Amino acid sequence: MLIEGVKVGTLSATGGGTGRLRFRARPRGRDYSLGFGQPLVTRRVLLLEDDEMLAKYVGRLLARRGYEVCTASTVRAFRAAALGSRFDVLVLDASLPDGDGLDAFAEIRDAQFAAAVVLMTARGTPEVVRRAHGLGVEDVLAMPLDTAVLLSAVDAGLHAERAT
Secondary structure, three states: OOOOOEEOOOOOOOOOOOOOOOOOOOOOOOOOEOOOOOEOOOOEEEEEOOOHHHHHHHHHHHHHOOOEEEEEOOHHHHHHHHHHOOOOEEEEEOEEOOEEHHHHHHHHOOOOOOOEEEEEEOOOOHHHHHHHHHHOOOEEEEOOOOHHHHHHHHHHHHHOOOOO
16 A cells, blocks of 8 residues: 555665655565564554655664554655554654644544554653643654664553553
C-alpha cells in the first residue's frame, strides 16, 4: 500500500525519480527467525518529521534495529498513514509547516490506541510536556536529538503493556 506523501520500504534511490525514500525493514544478511523457520514479528514505526535529512537519519537508525519505518513529512500524510495502517510506535515532530504534531496525534489517537508515542520538540516548555502527557505521549525528547535516548524511548515503548 502506498499513500501519497508517505515513504516506506527499502532505503534506495529507486522509484524512477518519485522522491520516495525506502527503508529496509531488516538489514541484509541477518537471520531474523527464531531458529524454527518462524520470522520474528516486525515492529512498525510511523515517523512524522518534515526535515528530510533528520527523517532519513532516524529512519536508518530504526531500520538497523529491525524496525519497519514509514515516514510522513506532513500532517496530512501522517493522518492518512495512521488511519490506514497499524503501527507499534509513533515518533512525532511537534512543529511542522502544515500543523502541529500533537494536534495530528489527537485526531488519530483512537485509531492508534495501542501505539507507543514519542514526541521530539525544540520547544519543550512545561506546557508542551503537560499537553503531550495528557494526550498519552510516553516520552518528550528535546532537540537536538540524542539518538541513544530516542532508541531507548522507542524500545521502551514497545515493551510497555498496552491495551489491544
